[in-house]
Amino acid sequence: xxxxxxxxxxxxxxxxxxxxxxxxxxxxxxxxxxxxxxxxxxxxxxxxxxxxxxxxxxxxxxxxxxxxxxxxxxxxxxxxxxxxxxxxxxxxxxxxxxxxxxxxxxxxxxxxxxxxxxxxxxxxxxxxxxxxxxxxxxxxxxxxxxxxxxxxxxxxxxxxxxxxxxxxxxxxxxxxxxxxxxxxxxxxxxxxxxxxxxxxxxxxxxxxxxxxxxxxxxxxxxxxxxxxxxxxxxxxxxxx
Amino acid sequence: xxxxxxxxxxxxxxxxxxxxxxxxxxxxxxxxxxxxxxxxxxxxxxxxxxxxxxxxxxxxxxxxxxxxxxxxxxxxxxxxxxxxxxxxxxxxxxxxxxxxxxxxxxxxxxxxxxxxxxxxxxxxxxxxxxxxxxxxxxxxxxxxxxxxxxxxxxxxxxxxxxxxxxxxxxxxxxxxxxxxxxxxxxxxxxxxxxxxxxxxxxxxxxxxxxxxxxxxxxxxxxxxxxxxxxxxxxxxxxxx
Numbered sequence: 001x002x003x004x005x006x007x008x009x010x011x012x013x014x015x016x017x018x019x020x021x022x023x024x025x026x027x028x029x030x031x032x033x034x035x036x037x038x039x040x041x042x043x044x045x046x047x048x049x050x051x052x053x054x055x056x057x058x059x060x061x062x063x064x065x066x067x068x069x070x071x072x073x074x075x076x077x078x079x080x081x082x083x084x085x086x087x088x089x090x091x092x093x094x095x096x097x098x099x100x101x102x103x104x105x106x107x108x109x110x111x112x113x114x115x116x117x118x119x120x121x122x123x124x125x126x127x128x129x130x131x132x133x134x135x136x137x138x139x140x141x142x143x144x145x146x147x148x149x150x151x152x153x154x155x156x157x158x159x160x161x162x163x164x165x166x167x168x169x170x171x172x173x174x175x176x177x178x179x180x181x182x183x184x185x186x187x188x189x190x191x192x193x194x195x196x197x198x199x200x201x202x203x204x205x206x207x208x209x210x211x212x213x214x215x216x217x218x219x220x221x222x223x224x225x226x227x228x229x230x231x232x233x234x235x236x237x238x239x240x
Numbered sequence: 241x242x243x244x245x246x247x248x249x250x251x252x253x254x255x256x257x258x259x260x261x262x263x264x265x266x267x268x269x270x271x272x273x274x275x276x277x278x279x280x281x282x283x284x285x286x287x288x289x290x291x292x293x294x295x296x297x298x299x300x301x302x303x304x305x306x307x308x309x310x311x312x313x314x315x316x317x318x319x320x321x322x323x324x325x326x327x328x329x330x331x332x333x334x335x336x337x338x339x340x341x342x343x344x345x346x347x348x349x350x351x352x353x354x355x356x357x358x359x360x361x362x363x364x365x366x367x368x369x370x371x372x373x374x375x376x377x378x379x380x381x382x383x384x385x386x387x388x389x390x391x392x393x394x395x396x397x398x399x400x401x402x403x404x405x406x407x408x409x410x411x412x413x414x415x416x417x418x419x420x421x422x423x424x425x426x427x428x429x430x431x432x433x434x435x436x437x438x439x440x441x442x443x444x445x446x447x448x449x450x451x452x453x454x455x456x457x458x459x460x461x462x463x464x465x466x467x468x469x470x471x472x473x474x475x476x477x478x479x480x
Contacts, residue, residue: 073415125378135414138365138390150378150391155413173395174375175313 005225006238008180009200012120013129013152013170015161015185016137018209020117020128020146021107024048025208030103034096042087045211050086054079059131059160069158071133077101104132105139109146110206116231117147123240125149129170129183131160162193171199182225184234186216191224202226202234245465246478248420249440252360253369253392253410255401255425256377258449260357260368260386261347264288265448270343274336280329285451287327294319299371299400309398311373317341344372345379349386350446356471357387363480365389369410369423371400402433411439422465424474426456431464442466442474 017023024045031044058075061067080101084092092100120126127150128137137151152173157165170181178198185191186209191201201224207215219227228234257263264285271284298315301307320341324332332340360366367390368377377391392413397405410421418438425431426449431441441464447455459467468474 125382127378133413134390134392138367138414142365142389149382150374151389152374156396173373174378 003237003239005182005200006123009124009182009238010176010180011125011127011170011174011182012202013127013181013183013199014117015183015187015190016128016130016132016140017107018206019184019186019204020113021109021140021144022206022208023052023104023107024211026107027051027103029108030100030106034100038091038096040089040091042089047083047087049210051076051079051083054082063160063163071155072104072131073101073133073136076104102139105136106143107140109144110230112230112232114145114147116235119235119240120231120238121147121149123238125174127152127170129161129166130154161190164197167194167197167199184231188216188219188223195224200225202228204228204230204234243477243479245422245440246363249364249422249478250416250420251365251367251410251414251422252442253367253421253423253439254357255423255427255430256368256370256372256380257347258446259424259426259444260353261349261380261384262446262448263292263344263347264451266347267291267343269348270340270346274340278331278336280331282327282329287323289450290326291316291319291323294322303400303403311395312344312371313341313373313376316344342379345376346383347380349384350470352470352472354385354387356475359472359475359480360478361387361389363478365414367392367410369401369406370394401430404437407434407437407439424471428456428459428463435464440465442468444468444470444474 014020027048028044031042031047035042035044058079062070080097117126126148128148129152130137131154133155134151134153137153140146141148152169154160154166157169159165171178179200182200182202183191183194184202184204186204186206191203195201203219203224205218226234226237228237254260267288268284271282271287274280275282275284298319302310320337357366366388368388369392370377371394373395374391374393377393380386381388392409394400394406397409399405411418419440422440422442423431423434424442424444426444426446431443435441443459443464445458466474466477468477
């Protein structure tokens with residue numbers, strides 16, 4: 001293996017929403033299906049964006065202590081009520097809302113995700129490191145065919161990223177030095193937080209996460225250990 | 241599905257040592273290999289039994305508060321020193337001891353385990369629920385090809401089985417009633433503890449766990465929800 005980083009890394013820890021799965025088009029597709037069934041006229045792209053926009057603020061309420069530890073399923077369900085009101089959507093009973101809330105368990109992977117993970121799994125331990133709760137990540141993996149070796153979550157430490165406990169979890173559990181663990185993410189803030197705690201960082205470009213024409217800019221050269229265009233490119237750069 | 245239990249159960253949680261993997265013959269085989277390499281004359285069957293015999297007392301030291309939370313890898317490593325002395329084995333350096341200690345990450349599955357789990361996985365969420373630490377269970381799965389949907393451990397709750405926290409973990413994480421979770425184990429004490437907390441219980445007979453001629457007796461009829469002769473039989477009784 002020519003890449004000295006690849007030679008020293010043992011575990012790849014993946015951010016999930018946006019990095020492994022395409023939350024936006026998955027929520028839109030299920031929204032459109034729900035709209036057809038229930039005869040609703042809704043801009044589901046705007047709905048998906050609005051629901052996701054309250055994600056970070058809801059995690060922050062937990063991290064600031066305004067809420068006790070609350071798993072993401074419950075935060076999503078609380079914010080769903082708010083967004084349904086905002087879009088004047090009525091006529092859904094609790095079972096229908098609960099089912100729609102679990103769309104986050106059924107998010108679709110990016111086209112390269114499964115093949116890339118299968119490839120990376122031959123050489124590294126691959127685990128989630130997500131704010132999604134353990135059952136959400138387990139059901140998503142089962143639904144989508146994501147071949148994780150291990151499911152790790154903010155729920156393991158009852159703190160949401162970017163709390164230090166989340167990044168330190170992986171080296172602690174696996175008895176590794178932080179630099180033997182690499183976070184893989186499409187978001188620079190996540191990668192920079194991981195780097196603060198000594199983890200390696202691989203940026204993967206997901207230009208369609210927020211819809212067409214809204215791609216994040218590519219990071220400056222040298223800012224992260226690796227910059228990859230998708231998981232297959234990541235595997236190739238890691239010498240597989 | 242004819243079986244009403246199978247229809248209501250969502251998650252199967254598996255005890256691992258002895259139930260999924262054959263710890264005894266795996267430790268014996270690696271011991272014999274080590275013996276050949278280092279020129280040691282040791283009764284490795286007796287060694288494996290002695291090492292395992294201090295497993296439960298070492299967990300109890302943690303549960304009684306004599307030790308702070310200590311992961312199983314570390315308990316195994318402490319007891320390895322003790323057993324090496326008992327068997328008058330000298331001349332192993334720390335790296336060799338550390339490697340041998342990780343034989344618990346490399347235990348071999350029973351012949352039916354992989355096929356049975358693959359089958360059960362088509363209908364149920366399958367997870368570990370073991371006193372083994374998360375990295376041990378992850379490495380074991382990767383090494384042996386065990387297709388878990390999720391790795392759950394005493395380490396998640398920092399209490400060893402039979403602490404209530406361990407059995408309650410699975411319904412808590414998956415938002416299920418206890419009776420929607422079934423523990424699968426080869427040990428009656430584990431199953432009875434699970435039943436106390438409302439979980440379903442499936443006994444799987446592993447007559448060779450402690451070596452030839454030392455099979456546990458079959459449980460009385462009706463004591464558990466299911467009694468199976470192996471994981472394929474379990475799948476069949478679960479209507480798959």
